[in-house]
Amino acid sequence: MLALSPELRSRLATPLQIGTVTLNSRVFQSPLAGVTDLVFRRLVRRYAPDSMMYTEMVSASGLHYLKTLPRIMEVDANEHPISIQLFDCRPDFLAEAAIKAVAEGADTVDINMGCPVNKITKNGGGSSLLRDVPTAAAIVRTVSAAVSVPVTVKTRLGWSDQEINILDFAKAMEDAGAAMITIHARTRAQGFNGAARWEWIGRVKQHLRIPVIANGDIFSVEAAVQCLEQTGADGVMCSRGTMGYPFLVGEIDHFLKTGQQRPAPTVIERLQCARDHLIALWEYKGERGIRQARKHLTWYAKGFAAAAELRSQLCRIETVAGGLALLDEAIERLRNLAAAP
Ligand SMILES: Cc1cc2nc3c(=O)[nH]c(=O)nc-3n(C[C@H](O)[C@H](O)[C@H](O)COP(=O)(O)O)c2cc1C
Incomplete structure (x- = not known):
């Protein structure tokens, strides 16, 4: 039977502080383009009411030229905690978009610095920011100055095995004012292949003061516990494991809070x-x-x-x-x- 070690239990018993935002859950529903719309988030929230959820990523450039808010940025009036995720490489456009995100109700604004898709990276967004630390830091500084809510970053280990720079990158984001960092423990070159390398998350955790959230291959309660034990991370973020299974975030949250496993849905x-x-x-x-x-x-x-x-x-x-x-x-x-x- 799965058990929660006393050390892990006491470490996770306190609320999680992200800048000025206090969370009563250490389990996150990740942003998933084409998946985590308002409808999906409502389903996840049925089983995980305390968990932070993310919109699909929103283009700050797109927003700059649009007259109306795109549907993917809509959040429910009473939907909290919620983060709106933005991508782009222009600090000014991102700051402008962040102001709109906060007006829409975002509790935090997350900047995507991990997307591997060519269409995004060739324009300087997503994971290509791992190769341009000054721009990434300028983004965090500019967006943080523009809004009163915490600004967070979601990223990967590096561009490729030859360019794993997450330790320096994460520190630079913290120094620039990021309130939390989520690490998908794969490189850009890996895409979604191979096992997530959680050991890197443990190293980052030792290096930073802000909360570090572990992401990659959290497909079960067991995996979440193992990852938290192994990395010392402040929380876990679930992604592909929730596709067709909006129960996962709630199952993990319930176990971390009670030490009891919820019966799996039939x-x-x-x-x-x-x-x-x-x-x-x-x-x-x-x-x-x-x-x-x-x-x-x-x-x-x-x-x-x-x-x-x-x-x-x-x-x-x-x-x-x-x-x-x-x-x-x-x-x-x-x-x-x-x-x-
Ligand atoms: C269909 C799909 C869409 C995704 N969209 C986003 C996104 O909009 N923003 C983002 O930061 N990550 C996005 N990701 C990455 C996931 O949030 C997560 O980092 C990745 O899947 C690793 O976690 P996993 O191994 O548990 O799936 C996407 C992944 C998938 C499979």
């Missing part, structure tokens, strides 16, 4: 959650929501006989009624199977 409960997700996406985004729901629904449909066939149908749904019919049939079949002698 397959039927997961499919019922998928149902809620589909309806909410439809209500919030209409037709576009149906198209976006396809990938989410296939992520939920795992771990039972005939799941592959269901996935292949779910990824082609055209209407909310069609999607619900498929999910309801699957739920009915699973119920009958469970009732069969």
Whole structure:
């Protein structure tokens, strides 16, 4: 049985202070482009009401030229704690965007310094900032001066194995005024391949005063505990493990607070959650929501006989009624199977 060591329990018992913001959870839902919209965050928050969530990353340049706020920046009126994540390489555009983020309700503003995608890095944003420490520091200084909420950074270990500079980079961000740093323990060159190298997070933690949040390969309560033990990090951030499984952040948070494991949702409960997700996406985004729901629904449909066939149908749904019919049939079949002698 999984147990929480007394040392870890006492270390995590106090609230987490990010500058002026106090959090009652040390488990974070990461920003995931195309996933962590308002609808998804509501589902995660059902099970993890105290956890900090992030919007999908928002382009500060895009925002500068737009007249209206993009949908991905919308947060619920009572949605807290919430961070709006921005990306760009221009400190002035980022400061301007941060002011809009705070007006929208952001408790913290996070700067993306880890995205590996070419389209972003070739314009000087995301992980390319790991190679341009003066600009990264100028961003943190300028944005911090523009807003009263804490400014945080999410980044990687470095550009490549030959350029792992996270120790100096993280210190430079702290010196520039960052209130917290989240480290995805892979390099840009790794993308999402290979195991996350948590040992680097432990080294950064020893080097900094601001909170350090561990990210990469937190797919279970066990992994979260192991990572916290190994790194001494102040918290963990869940990412791919939440796709089709919005229960994860809450499961980890519950265990860290109580030492008890929440029973995992049954397959039927997961499919019922998928149902809620589909309806909410439809209500919030209409037709576009149906198209976006396809990938989410296939992520939920795992771990039972005939799941592959269901996935292949779910990824082609055209209407909310069609999607619900498929999910309801699957739920009915699973119920009958469970009732069969
Ligand atoms: C589909 C997808 C979208 C992502 N979008 C963002 C993003 O908008 N901002 C960001 O900082 N990281 C983004 N990430 C990176 C994750 O937040 C996280 O750092 C990474 O997946 C490592 O954690 P994991 O190994 O637990 O998945 C994205 C990752 C995926 C798979």
